[in-house]
Amino acid sequence: MSAFLAIVGDTWRQSKHQWVMPLVLVLMVAGVAMSVLFVGVRELPDGTKVLSAETDRELVLYGLEREWDGLYASALRHQLGLDDRLAAGRKDVDALFRQWQDADYRHKQLISRGAPEAEIQQAGDLQREMLQKMELARDNNRELSNYIRNEVDKLIEQRTGHVSKLDKGAEWQMASIAQMIYSLAMLGFIAICAGYIPHMLESGSIDLVLSKPIRRWHIYFGKYVGGLLLFSAALLAMYVATFVLFGLMHGIWLWQFFGALPMTLFSLALLYAIVGWVGLWTRSTGMAMVVGYVYYVVVDTAVGVLTDPIKYPWVSEISWIESWVEIVKMSFPSFHWLKKSAESAVFSVIVMPWTQVGVGFAWLVLSLFTGYNRFRINDY
Numbered sequence: 479m480s481a482f483l484a485i486v487g488d489t490w491r492q493s494k495h496q497w498v499m500p501l502v503l504v505l506m507v508a509g510v511a512m513s514v515l516f517v518g519v520r521e522l523p524d525g526t527k528v529l530s531a532e533t534d535r536e537l538v539l540y541g542l543e544r545e546w547d548g549l550y551a552s553a554l555r556h557q558l559g560l561d562d563r564l565a566a567g568r569k570d571v572d573a574l575f576r577q578w579q580d581a582d583y584r585h586k587q588l589i590s591r592g593a594p595e596a597e598i599q600q601a602g603d604l605q606r607e608m609l610q611k612m613e614l615a616r617d618n619n620r621e622l623s624n625y626i627r628n629e630v631d632k633l634i635e636q637r638t639g640h641v642s643k644l645d646k647g648a649e650w651q652m653a654s655i656a657q658m659i660y661s662l663a664m665l666g667f668i669a670i671c672a673g674y675i676p677h678m679l680e681s682g683s684i685d686l687v688l689s690k691p692i693r694r695w696h697i698y699f700g701k702y703v704g705g706l707l708l709f710s711a712a713l714l715a716m717y718v719a720t721f722v723l724f725g726l727m728h729g730i731w732l733w734q735f736f737g738a739l740p741m742t743l744f745s746l747a748l749l750y751a752i753v754g755w756v757g758l759w760t761r762s763t764g765m766a767m768v769v770g771y772v773y774y775v776v777v778d779t780a781v782g783v784l785t786d787p788i789k790y791p792w793v794s795e796i797s798w799i800e801s802w803v804e805i806v807k808m809s810f811p812s813f814h815w816l817k818k819s820a821e822s823a824v825f826s827v828i829v830m831p832w833t834q835v836g837v838g839f840a841w842l843v844l845s846l847f848t849g850y851n852r853f854r855i856n857d858y
Contacts, residue, residue: 496670498669498670499670499709502662502663502665502666502667502670503716506662506663507716507719509659510655510716511723513651513654514720514724514727514728516532517531517532518728519644519729520541522539523539527642527643527644528542528643529541529644529647529651529730530542541647542647542651543643543647545650546649546650546825549653550634551630551631553821553825554827555626556818556822556829557822557828561788563622564626565787565788567619567622568619571615571616574608574611578605578608578611581601581607582609584601584604585598585601588601644730645732648732652720653738653821653824655720655735656735656738657817657821659717659742660738660745663709663713663746664745664746664749664813665771667746667749668753668770668771669767671705671709671750671754672763672770673757673766674704675754675757675766676760676761676763678701679761694850694853694854695854698853698854701754705750706746706750713739713742721733721735734823737820737823737824738821738824741816741819745816745817745838747842748813748841748842749770749813751841752769752841753770755845755846755848758849758852777810781810781812781814782812782814782815784799784807785803785806785807785812786814787803807834810837815834818831819831
């Protein structure tokens with residue numbers, strides 16, 4: 479165990495010579511400070527206190543609680559699976575619309591060709607039947623949307639009727655800060671962790687390490703745990719500092735802000751496993767960093783678009799793309815949904831994207847153990 483801890487400590491010492499980690503922490507501190515100082519407690523004409531932007535100092539008619547309404551409703555729909563029902567309804571409407579287009583095209587084609595009257599009549603009947611089914615599905619989907627909206631409004635009133643406008647505004651602002659920290663942490667951690675394993679494999683460094691009686695699993699997992707623990711500690715300190723600063727500045731102590739931390743740490747662990755795997759196989763810090771950024775910025779954005787039919791309804795309108803959605807959902811971990819889960823936790827709404835968490839956990843385990851197996855059998 480002492481050998482494992484020695485590798486963890488060596489990873490921390492390696493981080494001292496990096497300029498990336500201090501830069502990332504400075505950016506997060508600056509972003510948090512601006513977000514906390516940008517808002518202030520104001521009093522409405524009726525005496526109600528709200529949280530609003532500093533730019534609204536002159537005349538305040540409402541605060542950030544209006545932004546809270548939309549985000550809380552969205553989180554609640556995700557938690558109850560109502561968005562999936564809406565998406566399924568839209569999918570049915572789109573399918574019927576395509577069928578109606580096909581029937582309408584065939585009907586017009588038969589007319590232009592001068593086909594027998596009976597055949598034209600049959601095609602026209604089919605076209606009208608598909609039109610009626612499509613309109614009925616649209617009406618049903620519209621009714622479902624109104625029903626869900628009313629039910630969500632009732633639930634919001636039941637769950638948060640006692641929550642003040644000031645606290646709602648604070649929740650929205652802290653959720654925004656949690657989102658910002660998540661994004662900056664992910665983008666920064668790619669650059670930080672990309673070099674841990676490639677630097678260890680450099681000629682001279684790996685020779686010195688392997689010359690000692692240390693098991694290889696101590697070396698490999700020590701590097702992984704060391705890098706993850708160091709950044710996790712820095713992130714925890716950032717959360718505590720944000721919580722304290724917001725409380726001191728505005729008198730609101732929002733403990734549920736820490737609810738975003740577990741999913742953020744899981745996302746970092748998953749990202750490090752992927753980037754570390756690339757670094758091990760390529761022995762290149764640059765390649766590990768490029769692959770990490772391409773996955774997080776490009777691939778993950780595409781996965782988020784494909785698997786979020788409520789925010790991007792046009793996806794279901796393109797049949798060949800829509801057919802790939804389930805395959806993508808079951809094949810690629812989605813930081814898009816993990817980030818939404820972290821954000822929702824600040825509202826005390828537990829949204830657990832089980833599919834994305836399961837796929838992400840599978841990728842984490844697979845990356846770690848295939849990487850370790852490569853490190854174990856390779857002759858350095």
